[in-house]
Amino acid sequence: MATTTIDGGKALTGLRRRITLGYEAFQTSARREPVKYLTMLVGVVVLAALVCYPVYLLFQFSLYNADGKFTFANYIAVFSEPGLLSAMKNSLILAFFVPLICLLVGLPAAWLVSRTDMPMKGMVRAFAGVAFIVPSFISVIAWIFLMAPNSGKINKLLMALFGLDAPPINIFSMGGLIFVESMHFYPLVFFAVTAALDNIDPSFEDAARNLGAGRVRTAVTVTLPLVAPAILSGLILCILDALAAFGAPAALGFPVNIHVLTTKIYTLLTYPPQLQLAAAVSIPIIFFTALCLLCQRWWLGRTKFTTLTGKIGKAQAVELGRWRWVAFGFCFVVIFFSVLLPLSALIILSLLNTFGADIAFKNMVLSNYKIFFDDTFIVWQSVQNSLKLAFATATLCVLLSIVYVWIVERTKIPGRSLVTFIIMITFGFPAVAMGVGILIGYINILYGTLLIIFVAYMAKMIPFAFIFMRNAAKQIGEELEEAARIAGATWMRSVRDVTVPLMKTGIWVGWVLIFSLCLRELAMSVFLAQPGTEVMAVAVYIYLEEGSVENAAAISVVIALLSVATVMIARKIAGKGTLEVS
Amino acid sequence: MADLPHKLELQNLVKMFGEVRAVDGVSLQIASGESVVLLGPSGCGKTTTLRSVAGFIKPDGGEILLDGKKIADGASSLPPEKRRLGMVFQNYAVWPHKSVFQNVAYGLVIAKLSRDEIAQRVRRALELVKMPGLEDRMPGELSGGQQQRVALARAIVTEPSMLLLDEPLSNLDAGLREEMRFELKELQERIGMTTLYVTHDQEEALVLADRIVVMNKGKIEQVDVPREVYLHPASRFVATFVGVTNLLDATVDAVDAKAGRVRAASALGAPFWASSRKDKLQTLNKGDRIAVSVRPEAIFVNGSAPSLNPKFRARVQKSAFLGNRIDLRLDLKGQEFRCQVPKFDHAPALSHEVDVEFDSELAWVV
Numbered sequence: 001m002a003t004t005t006i007d008g009g010k011a012l013t014g015l016r017r018r019i020t021l022g023y024e025a026f027q028t029s030a031r032r033e034p035v036k037y038l039t040m041l042v043g044v045v046v047l048a049a050l051v052c053y054p055v056y057l058l059f060q061f062s063l064y065n066a067d068g069k070f071t072f073a074n075y076i077a078v079f080s081e082p083g084l085l086s087a088m089k090n091s092l093i094l095a096f097f098v099p100l101i102c103l104l105v106g107l108p109a110a111w112l113v114s115r116t117d118m119p120m121k122g123m124v125r126a127f128a129g130v131a132f133i134v135p136s137f138i139s140v141i142a143w144i145f146l147m148a149p150n151s152g153k154i155n156k157l158l159m160a161l162f163g164l165d166a167p168p169i170n171i172f173s174m175g176g177l178i179f180v181e182s183m184h185f186y187p188l189v190f191f192a193v194t195a196a197l198d199n200i201d202p203s204f205e206d207a208a209r210n211l212g213a214g215r216v217r218t219a220v221t222v223t224l225p226l227v228a229p230a231i232l233s234g235l236i237l238c239i240l241d242a243l244a245a246f247g248a249p250a251a252l253g254f255p256v257n258i259h260v261l262t263t264k265i266y267t268l269l270t271y272p273p274q275l276q277l278a279a280a281v282s283i284p285i286i287f288f289t290a291l292c293l294l295c296q297r298w299w300l301g302r303t304k305f306t307t308l309t310g311k312i313g314k315a316q317a318v319e320l321g322r323w324r325w326v327a328f329g330f331c332f333v334v335i336f337f338s339v340l341l342p343l344s345a346l347i348i349l350s351l352l353n354t355f356g357a358d359i360a361f362k363n364m365v366l367s368n369y370k371i372f373f374d375d376t377f378i379v380w381q382s383v384q385n386s387l388k389l390a391f392a393t394a395t396l397c398v399l400l401s402i403v404y405v406w407i408v409e410r411t412k413i414p415g416r417s418l419v420t421f422i423i424m425i426t427f428g429f430p431a432v433a434m435g436v437g438i439l440i441g442y443i444n445i446l447y448g449t450l451l452i453i454f455v456a457y458m459a460k461m462i463p464f465a466f467i468f469m470r471n472a473a474k475q476i477g478e479e480l481e482e483a484a485r486i487a488g489a490t491w492m493r494s495v496r497d498v499t500v501p502l503m504k505t506g507i508w509v510g511w512v513l514i515f516s517l518c519l520r521e522l523a524m525s526v527f528l529a530q531p532g533t534e535v536m537a538v539a540v541y542i543y544l545e546e547g548s549v550e551n552a553a554a555i556s557v558v559i560a561l562l563s564v565a566t567v568m569i570a571r572k573i574a575g576k577g578t579l580e581v582s
Numbered sequence: 583m584a585d586l587p588h589k590l591e592l593q594n595l596v597k598m599f600g601e602v603r604a605v606d607g608v609s610l611q612i613a614s615g616e617s618v619v620l621l622g623p624s625g626c627g628k629t630t631t632l633r634s635v636a637g638f639i640k641p642d643g644g645e646i647l648l649d650g651k652k653i654a655d656g657a658s659s660l661p662p663e664k665r666r667l668g669m670v671f672q673n674y675a676v677w678p679h680k681s682v683f684q685n686v687a688y689g690l691v692i693a694k695l696s697r698d699e700i701a702q703r704v705r706r707a708l709e710l711v712k713m714p715g716l717e718d719r720m721p722g723e724l725s726g727g728q729q730q731r732v733a734l735a736r737a738i739v740t741e742p743s744m745l746l747l748d749e750p751l752s753n754l755d756a757g758l759r760e761e762m763r764f765e766l767k768e769l770q771e772r773i774g775m776t777t778l779y780v781t782h783d784q785e786e787a788l789v790l791a792d793r794i795v796v797m798n799k800g801k802i803e804q805v806d807v808p809r810e811v812y813l814h815p816a817s818r819f820v821a822t823f824v825g826v827t828n829l830l831d832a833t834v835d836a837v838d839a840k841a842g843r844v845r846a847a848s849a850l851g852a853p854f855w856a857s858s859r860k861d862k863l864q865t866l867n868k869g870d871r872i873a874v875s876v877r878p879e880a881i882f883v884n885g886s887a888p889s890l891n892p893k894f895r896a897r898v899q900k901s902a903f904l905g906n907r908i909d910l911r912l913d914l915k916g917q918e919f920r921c922q923v924p925k926f927d928h929a930p931a932l933s934h935e936v937d938v939e940f941d942s943e944l945a946w947v948v
Contacts, residue, residue, distance in 0.1 A: 033661060479675035482638055483733075485662040486669040487689035487740065497688075501679045 036491040040411075043403035044419065050459040051422050054437030055429075058286075061279035061440055074280030084281065087259040091243055091285075093174060094181065094260060098242040099189075099235045101182035106189030107231065109331055111219070113190075114197035117317045118327045124335060125194070131338040132187035133563045135520045137247020137537065138556040140180050141549060142342035144251065145349045147171035153345075172256045180248050183338040185238045192234030196227040215318050229299070236296045240289055244430035246523035247537075251544055261285055262432045262523065269527055275440055282433035289428045343560065350553035368554040379555060381532065382539040385450060389535060390518035393457040394465075394511045400458075401465035401510070402500070405473045410481070420466075427463035434460055435524035448530040456524040461517060465510045472506025473499070508573045516566035520559050587650030589614040589744055589776045590635065596643030596656075597630050604630045606800030607644070612744075612778065617770050619779040621787040622797035623823065628780045629748060631797075635778065636669055636746055637662035649743060663692075668737030669746040673753065674729045676721045682708070682732050683717035689740040707739035708732075710769065727758050734766075738775065745770075745777040751786060763789045784824045788812065796820045814859065814946055821875035821948045828878070828919045829948075832856075834870045839863050843942060846874055850915050854891040855942035862947065873948050880944030881921035883910070884928070884936050891945075893937040898930050912938065 065071045078084050109128070113121045146154045147169045155167035170176065204226060208218040246262045253263055261281055268278040320327055351364040371377040404423060408416050426434060438456045446452035476499060484494035500507070522537040529538045536559055543552035590612040597605040605627040612618050620628035633639045635646060640659040645652055648667075653660040677685055686707055690700045708714055711731040721729055730750065737745055750766070751759045767790050770777050781787055787794050788808045796803045796811060796819070804816040815821035818829060832846035835853045844866060847853040856874045858866070866872070896919065900911040908923045910930070921938070923929055930936050 477673060477675065479671040479673055480677055482636075482662070483669070483671060483675040483677070483736070484688065485638075486636060486665075486667060487736070488663045488666075488692040489688075490661075490663055493692070498677060502677075 033491055039403055039492075040407050040413075043400055043407065046400060047404070047419065047422055047462075050455065050462070051426055054434065054441045054459065055425065057440045058279050058282055058433065058437040061276050062283050065276055066274075074276050075283075077277060078280050078284065083259065084264060087261050087264040087281075088284065090174060090259060091261040094178065094242045094245075094249075095239050095288075097178045098181045098185060099238040101178065102186040102189045102238045103231070103235060105182065105334055106186040106234065107193060109186075109334055110190045110193035110197060111223075112327050112331060114194045115219075115223070115318055116320050116324075116327065118320060118324055118331070120328060120331075124331045127335040127339045128187045128190045129567070130343075130564060131184060131335075132191075133516075133567050134184075134339075134343065134560045135247065135522070135537075135563070136180055136184035136245060137251060137522050137540065138346065138520075138560055139184060139342040140248045140251045141540070141544065141553055141556055142345040142349065143171050143176070143180055145549065145553070146341070146345050147176065172252050172258075174258060177249055177252050177258075180252065181242055181245060183342075184248075185241055186334070186338070188237045188241070189231065189234035192230045192237075193227055196230035197223070200226060219318075232296060232299055236292050239292055240428060240430075243285055243288065244432065244523070246432055246526070247541070250541070254545075262430065265432050265436060266526065269436070269439070275436075278436050279440065282430070282436050285430045286433055289430065293428050346553050346560070347557055349550060350557045352550055354550065368550045371551055371554065372558070377551075378531075378534055378542070379536075379539050379551075382534045382536050382555075385453075385533060386519055386535040386537075389450060389454055389457060390515045392454060393461055393518050394514040397458060397461050397465040397514050398469070398507055398511050401462060401469040402495070402503075402507075404462075404466055405469040406495070406499075409470065409473050410478065423463050423466050426459050429460075431460055431521070431523035432527075435527040438524070439527055448533065450533050453525055453528045453533060453535065456528055457518050457521060460521075460524065461514045464514055464517065468506045468510035468513070469503060472503040476502045505573060509570050512566050512570040512573065516563050516570075519562055519566075586614070587647070588612060589616070589649060590778065591647040591650075592631070592635075592644065593647070594644035595631065595634060595641055595646065597627075597634060597639060598642050603800050605634065605641075608797075608800070608802055609644075610795060610802070610805065612776060614776050615774045617767070617777045617779070617790060617792045618795060619781060619787040619791035619793075620795050620797055621781060621784060621791075621824070623782060625799075626797040627800040628782075628795075628797050632746055632748055632778060632780045635744075636667060637665050666740070666743050667746055668740060668742035668744070670730070670733045670737050670748065670750050672749045674726075674733040676724075676729045676732050676736075678721050680721075681717065682713075682719050682721070682724075685721070685732055686717075686736045686739050688736065693740065703739050704735075707735040710738065710773070711735045712765075727754055727762070730754065730762070734769075738773065743776070745775050747777060747779045749781055750779065752781070752783070759786075766790060787824075794824075796823065798823070813944070815875060815948055818873055818875075818948050821946070826878055826920060827875045828881075828921075830874045830876060830917070832872055832874050834866050834868050834872060836868065837863060837866055844872070844947060846872065846947075848874075849917070850894050852892040852894075854940050854945070856940070856945035856947050857943055858947035866947075875946045875948050876919075876940055877944060878909075878921040880941040881919065882939045882941065883921060883923055884930065890942050891940045893939050895935055896938045897935050898932050901929065901932055903929075912936070914938065 062074050063070060063072070065073055078088070109124065112118045113124050118124075144152070146152050149155060149167045149170045149172065152167065152169070152171065155169055158164065158168050171180075200223065205218050205222055208222045209215075213221065244262065246266070249258075249260045249263050250266065253259055259267075261284070265278050265281050268274045268281065348364075350368055351366065353365045353367065371379045372383065373380065404419055407413060408420050435456055438452065438459065442452050442455055446455065480502070481494045481498050484498045485491070489497060520537055521535070522541065525535045525538050526541055529535060534542065536555055540552045540555045540559070543549070543555070588611040590610070592608055592610040595605050595608040596603065608627070608631055610618075620631060622628050630639060634641050634654065637654070637660060641654055641656055643656045646654040648665065653665060677688075680688070683704055686704045687700050690703060695703075704717065705714075708716065711734050713728060713731045713735065716724075716728070716732075721732065724732065730753075734750075747766075751762050754762060763786055770790075779787075779790055781790075791808055793805060794808055794811045795805045798819045804811055804820045806814075806816075811820060811824055815824065815827075821827045821829065830846075830848055830850070832848035835845040835847040837844050838855075839860075842860060842863065843855050843857045844863065845853045846856050856876075894914055896912040896914040898910060899913050899918070900909075902909040906924075908929045910921050910923060912919045912921060919938075
């Protein structure tokens with residue numbers, strides 16, 4: 001508790017007393033309820049091993065060179081070596097343009113869907129969801145198929161139509177990368193804004209209309225400022241995700257030697273591995289992430305109004321008149337480029353017998369899917385690995401999160417906000433950096449095992465489980481658990497009989513979502529996987545690298561289907577609202 | 583005869599939240615079968631005290647003894663599940679995912695009673711709270727009042743050594759609240775259960791309590807039967823918190839120890855007689871400053887009853903018709919006084935002057 005006191009000495013003795021009292025009380029409680037405190041202790045130790053240790057190592061390694069001497073040389077290299085400098089420049093370009101396009105696409109779409117009478121709104125929402133669920137390293141395969149400079153189908157089409165000499169579009173470029181990423185991340189802005197707009201108190205706008213403001217003026221001067229915090233949240237998530245992305249930049253950048261920070265880290269880890277430099281390259285991403293999160297916290301702390309006042313009545317939809325179908329046209333273009341085109345291209349590609357073949361039924365075969373069942377390919381093994389890892393990660397994340405949520409929400413242990421902080425760090429940590437940290441930390445004991453990937457997944461996914469569990473727990477009044485205690489139940493029993501059943505929905509939704517996220521994780525898996533421990537996403541990557549694009553497409557289709565299926569299940573369990581971004 | 587221990591004893595209980603002494607040296611003894619109400623404004627420490635007895639809060643100082651055995655002090659605290667208490671929470675805390683039967687049976691299941699015994703006791707408890715036959719309903723289908731009865735049944739079915747209730751009626755609507763007050767009191771007397779209530783509603787306290795404990799800022803101001811707390815408040819706070827009163831600053835003019843009264847001189851003019859406790863009288867001397875609490879019903883308007891006190895002239899400032907009486911605000915030498923006139927046809931008109939007297943037995947030195 002921070003007290004602004006002029007007498008710093010008095011505040012300090014107060015703090016010391018509180019810590020002493022807290023510790024003594026803790027000791028006596030621990031003696032009385034050993035199971036509870038042991039469980040919490042184990043949880044905290046696991047958290048430290050998963051998060052604190054790798055993060056610490058990351059910082060430590062960045063400050064030493066290969067001989068073990070303390071040095072700043074790594075950081076100097078990051079900011080001076082041309083390859084690294086250009087990678088940083090490209091990352092910043094991504095971090096600027098991707099959110100910009102997401103805003104230009106997502107904001108109008110959100111307003112149209114939430115506040116107007118545009119037709120087919122449900123369809124637009126659903127497809128925006130699909131655009132987000134299908135990972136960008138998968139849609140990038142489709143885009144390569146469509147817009148590669150020489151073999152891309154769209155290029156060929158355009159060249160034939162307009163009699164061009166050179167292919168007009170080259171997907172292997174920064175522009176291409178920005179395009180692909182934007183199509184994948186615009187739902188972040190879309191869902192954040194629709195969530196805010198759906199819950200806006202209609203009387204704010206009614207008051208403006210009553211005083212003479214027209215539709216557009218009301219939208220710009222009243223509605224827009226009210227949803228500004230939501231827009232900012234969505235934008236920040238776009239920035240962070242654009243910075244942390246690995247799959248699309250790798251697929252589009254490696255062939256033409258365009259690097260961003262994440263792909264640079266990857267190359268630094270290929271033989272011979274330069275761990276120290278890789279660690280040093282990760283640090284700027286981390287700091288930039290922290291900066292963005294702090295900005296968001298500061299901004300959200302400033303806004304002193306709430307728009308959620310409990311539904312008094314749904315706001316009246318703005319009538320677009322003859323603009324209805326124009327509006328829908330805009331949304332349709334977005335859906336077309338973000339979902340319809342890439343997904344259908346992907347499916348077609350997975351059915352083609354060879355990459356360069358023309359699209360014709362005579363060339364369509366199911367043989368590519370045979371790789372799932374053929375032992376000589378890595379795919380079957382990778383599917384098993386993915387399923388095992390996803391299952392174990394989801395289950396353990398959920399169980400551990402119950403403990404963490406208990407510590408944070410139901411005890412008065414000093415330092416529990418530190419637990420929240422540590423968990424949320426990994427939320428903002430780029431996956432690549434996390435992968436490097438875990439690699440450094442556990443490579444000696446867990447080299448080449450599924451376990452090291454498991455550790456990485458756990459570290460990255462715990463915040464998701466934590467957020468879901470926490471929201472669920474917040475809705476359970478403490479009195480419900482206290483009533484069980486008074487009736488004679490021990491702490492463990494009251495958690496089992498009251499807390500867990502009431503959190504069931506949160507638990508299931510969290511489990512399913514983490515399961516789905518694990519199935520398509522690429523950025524960490526690609527560092528940590530060895531022959532035999534690949535996961536499905538890594539299999540896609542390997543096939544892409546060696547040129548078997550159809551095989552890559554086949555696996556991608558399966559991943560995409562699994563992702564959509566799991567999210568649909570989650571929605572069913574939770575009712576609507578699962579896809580909303582807060 | 584052997585000295586039976588008190589059902590509950592608090593010895594100098596202390597609880598701090600940060601630098602604030604939420605419970606500041608509270609000592610209390612509750613006898614078996616007694617119904618005690620902790621009454622006070624929010625922040626006075628009554629809920630903290632109750633939750634300390636329940637075991638959800640660990641004291642920083644003092645001791646809590648249940649049936650003569652120490653269950654908590656500054657160093658250790660018996661966990662709630664081992665105290666064998668029953669508790670009704672302010673929001674009832676009826677588990678929404680369990681049926682009425684499962685809710686009420688929970689404590690018995692933990693105590694590992696047989697299925698038949700559990701079914702029998704649950705049925706009896708539900709009958710006691712006037713909710714027979716609703717075993718299979720889910721809480722979501724019940725009204726607030728019904729949920730509260732389920733919570734009550736759940737608390738008493740385990741036959742706890744003591745029952746704790748945290749503002750049990752505050753979430754009910756006004757009519758139901760009045761009805762439930764009497765039902766609770768009747769139930770408590772019937773089963774002879776020692777109970778500790780917490781409430782901020784003084785009318786509720788007056789109905790429910792065998793003894794009222796008035797608390798303020800972590801300390802106890804007065805412990806007594808309801809009649810005494812109302813008629814003979816021990817301090818300014820108790821006088822103003824329990825019921826409505828007019829507080830008058832005065833100085834002691836004369837002491838009549840035999841009749842138990844003092845003559846008080848005030849800014850109103852002629853001195854008047856007011857009553858006091860014998861032990862307080864002994865400490866009073868001529869010239870001491872005192873406060874006198876004069877309740878509205880202790881003021882006679884326009885000679886409505888004879889008294890030993892002189893009449894004062896007052897001007898009627900406000901008048902409100904409340905059905906069975908008229909509330910008056912009078913201006914007595916610049917100070918506002920509240921009083922009431924029971925009969926409609928005696929109501930004085932606004933801005934008119936009236937004669938006012940104090941009943942010397944009801945005017946009380948605090």
